[in-house]
Amino acid sequence: MNHAIPMKGILVSCMIVLAALSGGRAAAQEQSLTFVSWGGAYARACVKGYIERFERETGIEVRIEDYNGGLAQIRAQVDVGNVYWDVVDMELADMVRGCDEGLLAPVDIDEMAPGADGTPAAEDLPEDGITECGPTNIYYSTVFVYNDARIGATKPNSVADFFDLEKFPGRRGMRRSPQVNLEFALLADGVPLDEVYATLDTEAGLGRAFRKLDTIKDQIVWWEAGAQPPQMLADGEVVMTTAYNGRIFNAQVLEDQPFVIVWDGQVLDTGGIGIVEGTRNFEAAMKFVRFANTPRAMADLGRYIAYSPSRRSATSLISTHAETGIDMNPHMPTSPENVDRALHNDWEWWSDNGEEMNERFSTWLAR
Amino acid sequence: MNVVPEQKTGRTRPGPGLRAALLVLPLLVFIGVTFLAPLANMLVRSVHDPVVADALPGTLEKLRDWDGRNLPDEAIYEALAGELLKSREDRTLGQVATRINRVQSGLRSALTRTARRLGNVEDGPWREAMTGIHAAWGETGTWLALREAGDRYTTRHYLNALDLQRDPGGSIVRQPEDRRIYLILFWRTLLVSLGVTTLCLLIGYPVARLIAHAPPRRAYLLLILVLVPFWTSLLVRTTSWIVLLQNQGVLNDMFVFLGVIGDDGRLAMIYNMTGTFVAMTHVLLPFMVLPLYSVMSAIPRVQTSAAESLGATAWQSFWRVYWPQTLPGVGAGCLLVFILAIGYYITPALVGGSTGQLISNMIAFHMQSSLNWSLAAALGGILLVCVAGLYVLYDRVVGIERMRLG
Incomplete structure (x- = not known):
């Protein structure tokens, strides 16, 4: 009997604490949203570019978490029914796949704001920039970059130069993944832009891509995270490397690195924000997606990092870098002088062949 | 007369037994929920996909x-x-x-x-x-x-994990050559784990002996030197090796400065198999030193002195008196390092480059990127069978009851 009373007391107080905690949690969640993004310079640009203004205008607090892409964490949350991510910044291929697999909530394109000139969102965005689970917001690009201070007198200016060890001896950085690398190899081997994926679709074409990669294989340093290539270039670990253009831009203007981007053969990709299926904050999440998809938010993001807006009407809004005041236009992957030798990433081809390519790529690496 | 004690034991035995069972119950539940259930789920996933x-x-x-x-x-x-x-x-x-x-x-x-x-x-x-x-x-x-x-129910994922497939006729054939990857990686993982275990033993054994037989004060200091890296984050230790070993890293700079190698002949010590070996050996070394140390510190020093005073050479007294007594520690250390090494993932991912990747990196890829959890489960299942097999082998050869973890 002596034991019973304190036990009961403890139980009761536990329940009170639990109730208070859960109540507090529910109350807090009404005004907050968890936004998962790529971290580093890009996440910082999102915060400065539009998230701060979103918080001020809507009163919704945005908590930022980092991830490295992919659908695994979203799938785990949705499968178990414990969804704690609300909105996720993702690449187009994952958006489409996540949508197909029921991991993302459907978003009607007509819910999005009209363009800066009043055109409906469905017409303002490019056709392949609209998915059933939301619109895309940015264009980003994988380019190759060299360090001007270490390259010597002749400078590389085409994707073929990346594979030319005689003219430009030294190690090269590439992402450890078949994506982009196979395309790059074919472009360097002289395949025209519009035939790259058709060539990859054939056994002979695929063999050709791997043979081209073979020619520089022992000189490649592989990277995985987007922050690595600028570091390797600055350290002199490589003479040139593939990289995301936004990261290189930041190294150029904020760290004064003598990096030069070669836009020839850049591989253009798009990204957007998806809403995780089953989120308890759907209303707020929808507001966020709509806000980030406005032309102004896209253009503001472009004042902090060199990723172009996906909306046509936002292109004219691109202005200067917020911190240094330089004109952003020449640094954008879609600006006219950069885009004419760009390859658009064929996400459908990759969602069909991604797994098989990865097996082949890993086999090739291990040989 | 016989009935009474039986009744007595019959009454008293469940008491402590039940209490003991209740005391370990949380642990059993914990193991069941966090270990056995996911394991079973994984194994089911590898063959069942509705x-x-x-x-x-x-x-x-x-x-x-x-x-x-x-x-x-x-x-x-x-x-x-x-x-x-x-x-x-x-x-x-x-x-x-x-x-x-x-x-x-x-x-x-x-x-x-x-x-x-x-x-x-x-x-x-x-x-x-x-x-x-x-x-x-x-x-x-x-x-x-x-x-x-x-x-x-399908065996497809296990076949795939062993670089096999079914042809249209239904018979089992090997995958085309440019898609055979998993057997290579299993084999490589096994060799790397064995190599790392051997290196750890070669380096760890003298260190453990030095600590075990040093005067207390120095032994304490040496033990701290083993434990500090043990307590340091794995990631920090791995990235430190990048700083040391990379092309423009500390070691290469030093060699160039000393004139051992030319500036264009810098050694490739990281992003390859060498990097994987060095970093993994360093990370796993404490798991070898600690069990060895605990076994060695229980061996009286007078035994080797006695052997030597009875005419044994230094080698004989080590090999016939000292070494056999350290075997339980050697077994424990080797088993621990080997099992940890076989599932190693972060270190090879960071410093392995293209040739230093192990099977666990592939499992991570199928878990995180391709979302092919069935194949990941099949690969994990095969790894599990390998480890269990080695455990049984160890039990047969050395005897698990002789293992001392410290």
């Missing part, structure tokens, strides 16, 4: 009677068209398409595109409509793949 079977029951039912040589008849096309549309409505189509695509690359877009466009098709003939949308529907291979993906 997604396609649940989404296309009618089509698969009809395909059972199909001969597999000619294109199936109109009724099957009709059944599939209906079920694809329904699957698209239920939002399961992506999962279905992904699974069929794993049997044959390229079918993912065939399925999703067909389902998208079938919405506009009012009625048959369905074969024409579907072949018009995607040419894949005019090939028997597509239907074979569909039928294979429809099995609820």
